[in-house]
Amino acid sequence: MVRTHDGEFLVLLVYVDDILITGTPLSQIEEVKRSLDTAFTIKDLGNLTYFIGIEVLRTANGIFLSQKKYIKDILSDAAMLDCIAAPAPLSCGLPHLRVSLHILKYLKGTLDHGLWYKADDTDLQVTAYSDSDWSSCQFSSRSLSAYAVFLGSNMISWKTKKQHSVSKSSVEA
Template structure:
């Protein structure tokens, strides 16, 4: 569900005046507007939403096992806010929801495609592993990357992609270690990961309908695995509804 005019629901506690927008007819020259409600772009607007228990969010997902209760909740929300029912969940915060005969699959295919384009990949060459095996990366290898800001933005985007792509988690973790000092070798590693994503955009997380909701986790660590600090590296993986 989508809440219309989200920021207009917040009551202002401070006295805020606003310069009239173009085309607004005022009773006298040089008059100003006294705001009674919050507006989008006002510095108080996000704070008002948080302090009111997040009731003024823009998009809402309602889920549950009882359709009747979901319907009553939506009717209750309609009495307090102007809302639009978007129907069955298919797309939310760049998260795509696919309903398959075997279960529900979460992907970020469009988000991954936009990331590949943003990274400037100009060819169709792909690789089948996110990183080279048994490669040790150091902070002083190679020359400094010419655009560190772009590197930061792209790695941050990759972190969000790991929500449905746990197969790239370790590679993203390695790239995140070079956020302060990014070198060209990191760029080479980054491009390899982008090529891997380019060749596997349709991958995601499948929640099978025939699997029980069983949570299972594994963890392990090596000894002095980091080539820079000689600290050990811990790895872990979690399985939910895994057959």
């Protein structure tokens, strides 16, 4: 839920039994927390540090988002906490089980990777980049396309998608 009024905003993000509340007026955040506590008896965990598998580290210079704990949990479930990290997400020609194990090894090498959002980025210009290739998927021969959108130097949206196949008649047209 998002509420805006007189240049201020309040955001409520709910996932199962976890609620994230943020916004510009602290008084409105406190009011929502009091109302929720009256209706449901909630536990305030303070500033955001972890939500839906994403760790949040806040500094004076910005915010760092990562999935270190989530990746460690996956590695632990697969009994691969002590594996040697792989430098790339995938190598060509692997059967499915070997691919899965290789991906876990790659994830181990990315434990400290994440997204950095600068606190002092005053550039509010939106910039977008896109890319595509021709039939790069070795299994389906389908093309891939991707885009990334930035607000200043901070990435705010991205996607990679395998394209639908192109029929011969539409290529010749």
